[in-house]
Amino acid sequence: MMNASTNVLHAANVNSTLRETAAAGAASLFIALLAQVTIPLPFTPVPFTLQTLGIYLAAAALGPRLGALSVIAYLAEGAAGLPVFSAGAAGFFALLGPTGGYLLGFVPAAFVTGLFFSGGRTAGAVRSCAAFAAGAAVFYCAGLLQLSHFVPQSSVLKCGLIPFLPGEAVKIALAARAAPFARKFITKLTR
Numbered sequence: 001m002m003n004a005s006t007n008v009l010h011a012a013n014v015n016s017t018l019r020e021t022a023a024a025g026a027a028s029l030f031i032a033l034l035a036q037v038t039i040p041l042p043f044t045p046v047p048f049t050l051q052t053l054g055i056y057l058a059a060a061a062l063g064p065r066l067g068a069l070s071v072i073a074y075l076a077e078g079a080a081g082l083p084v085f086s087a088g089a090a091g092f093f094a095l096l097g098p099t100g101g102y103l104l105g106f107v108p109a110a111f112v113t114g115l116f117f118s119g120g121r122t123a124g125a126v127r128s129c130a131a132f133a134a135g136a137a138v139f140y141c142a143g144l145l146q147l148s149h150f151v152p153q154s155s156v157l158k159c160g161l162i163p164f165l166p167g168e169a170v171k172i173a174l175a176a177r178a179a180p181f182a183r184k185f186i187t188k189l190t191r
Helices: 004-035 051-079 092-096 100-115 125-147 153-160 162-190
Strands: none
Touching (some): 004 162, 051 092, 051 100, 051 125, 092 100, 100 125, 125 153, 125 162
């Protein structure tokens, strides 16, 4: 039998869980929105997008568990047919195509990035950049592995990594600048 104080604690836990779930859902929509900012490149099936900026900010604001959950929600939305992947792509088979490795790699990337911000730790610019670079290394490895099944081995780095590095550096710098604001926003939202 539950007493009054146990009921209050249970209600507080349920409210906290609902707020955290809502924050992860909102982050998944933010990632989907940024994925629509797409620049196709004529020499590769991989477009330049802003979705990784969303991944970085979700992980920084939500930490490893909820950051990864937000990406799982994003992937589930796309796999279910919602046009949330880059340029409005959707469907389960998008995960099996040339960009699917990057998409699937976003989950562990968000977790790894979020570890740098877990436990309410704040991160300065250098630590934030290191966190985002670690996450980028994770999703680029996953992306290049799957891309290697779609382009010649000699072209994998030319098609899936090298042309994206300058843009990724800019997104990492922007994320490092925006991360403290994203954390404050999520903290207010989930209280």
